[in-house]
Amino acid sequence: MTVEFKSGFVAEGGVLGTSETGNGVIGQSVSEDGVFGQSQKGRGVGGISESDVGVSGKSTSDYGVLGESTSGRGVGGISVSEVGVFGFSTSNFGVLAESASGRGVGGVSGSAFGVWGFSGLNEGLHGETNSGPGGVVGVNNGSGAGVEGSSVNGIGGSFSGGHAPLRLIPGAIVGAPATGNHQRGELFVDNNGDLFYCREDGTPGNWFRVQLAPGATGFSSEVEGVSPVIPQPSPPAPAGTGRSVHARLGAHEQILTALSFSVVEGTIDSEHHFTGKPEVASKVGNLELIYGYVVPGWWGLYWDRLNGSPLRISTREAEMDVGEGQIWCELGIFLGSTMVHVAASGSTATVPPSLPGRKAGDIEFNSDPQAGGHVGWVWVVPSGSTAGSWKQFGNIEP
Numbered sequence: 256m257t258v259e260f261k262s263g264f265v266a267e268g269g270v271l272g273t274s275e276t277g278n279g280v281i282g283q284s285v286s287e288d289g290v291f292g293q294s295q296k297g298r299g300v301g302g303i304s305e306s307d308v309g310v311s312g313k314s315t316s317d318y319g320v321l322g323e324s325t326s327g328r329g330v331g332g333i334s335v336s337e338v339g340v341f342g343f344s345t346s347n348f349g350v351l352a353e354s355a356s357g358r359g360v361g362g363v364s365g366s367a368f369g370v371w372g373f374s375g376l377n378e379g380l381h382g383e384t385n386s387g388p389g390g391v392v393g394v395n396n397g398s399g400a401g402v403e404g405s406s407v408n409g410i411g412g413s414f415s416g417g418h419a420p421l422r423l424i425p426g427a428i429v430g431a432p433a434t435g436n437h438q439r440g441e442l443f444v445d446n447n448g449d450l451f452y453c454r455e456d457g458t459p460g461n462w463f464r465v466q467l468a469p470g471a472t473g474f475s476s477e478v479e480g481v482s483p484v485i486p487q488p489s490p491p492a493p494a495g496t497g498r499s500v501h502a503r504l505g506a507h508e509q510i511l512t513a514l515s516f517s518v519v520e521g522t523i524d525s526e527h528h529f530t531g532k533p534e535v536a537s538k539v540g541n542l543e544l545i546y547g548y549v550v551p552g553w554w555g556l557y558w559d560r561l562n563g564s565p566l567r568i569s570t571r572e573a574e575m576d577v578g579e580g581q582i583w584c585e586l587g588i589f590l591g592s593t594m595v596h597v598a599a600s601g602s603t604a605t606v607p608p609s610l611p612g613r614k615a616g617d618i619e620f621n622s623d624p625q626a627g628g629h630v631g632w633v634w635v636v637p638s639g640s641t642a643g644s645w646k647q648f649g650n651i652e653p
Contacts, residue, residue, distance in 0.1 A: 431459070438453065482500040485527075512545050555568075568580065593616070596612070597620075611645075
């Protein structure tokens with residue numbers, strides 16, 4: 256059989272069809288492949304059209320278009336203004352292409368879809384690989400999405416994997432993005448592996464760190480908010496140092512922590528990003544609001560959980576003789592603009608406080624007052640001297 260190609264013939268393709276106004280190649284079959292092309296060196300099927308579909312295949316029981324190649328592209332479609340490759344099937348794949356070493360499907364379009372697949376009962380576009388980076392790979396050289404999925408009544412994207420269903424590749428910075436326009440719903444993993452969620456649109460958007468509990472023993476409800484990184488004056492901080500406040504709801508451990516606050520610091524770049532993992536500022540420490548820690552029935556503020564709580568508030572679960580809503584300043588308090596310190600640390604009528612006073616006027620109450628004794632001790636510094644001593648004050652009737 257002799258076929259005359261008025262538009263010319265290219266030897267590298269198994270089949271080549273060209274047209275100025277219509278379909279480059281069209282094939283139709285009721286039981287086999289609509290179009291089947293096979294080539295050892297070039298394209299299995301190549302179609303070029305200036306104004307319509309490059310290759311169109313339709314079949315009622317088999318593949319609309321099937322392309323096979325051992326070294327090149329299984330199917331290649333190029334169109335200036337329409338779809339590069341279009342396949343339609345009512346019961347099977349709209350387009351199926353297999354390649355031993357190249358791309359299964361390669362589509363290039365100047366203004367429309369590079370590859371577009373539609374199926375009434377199966378996948379519109381299906382990609383598989385045995386060893387490549389992905390069954391389907393999308394790359395956007397502009398500012399849009401590399402891969403975008405949407406559904407009228409279902410889920411926009413559904414993922415599964417034997418190793419993991421989904422991976423977000425970490426960014427190069429530490430902390431949430433501090434530049435650029437971002438939209439609500441964005442997720443970002445920083446260089447330390449911390450996950451951040453953009454809650455409000457803006458530049459750079461309103462980001463929150465998602466605190467993940469380690470393993471089954473942590474609180475799944477823990478949430479962490481991170482403040483912007485603030486450059487610190489030098490001195491006293493080293494040049495190029497920034498600080499950020501981390502506020503957490505819940506805790507990693509089985510303690511009823513309502514809130515905890517910490518200040519982290521580290522070296523920052525010109526855009527106020529941490530250049531490494533920030534560390535907790537040692538002299539600032541952590542401040543926590545914890546229920547029932549050390550003393551049952553009390554809410555307590557703790558600074559690094561050292562030396563007791565500077566402030567506790569009792570509940571109805573506290574000791575019966577205390578009552579609810581009482582304040583307990585275990586470490587003492589400062590009063591007035593001169594910051595006189597008042598405490599009750601265990602001194603008695605005969606045993607003065609073990610530590611010297613901070614300044615003149617500091618008071619330590621007697622923890623075991625007796626008739627004829629005194630109320631407590633006051634730190635006295637004689638005029639013209641820097642050395643002080645504890646003196647008894649407040650006589651008690653015999």
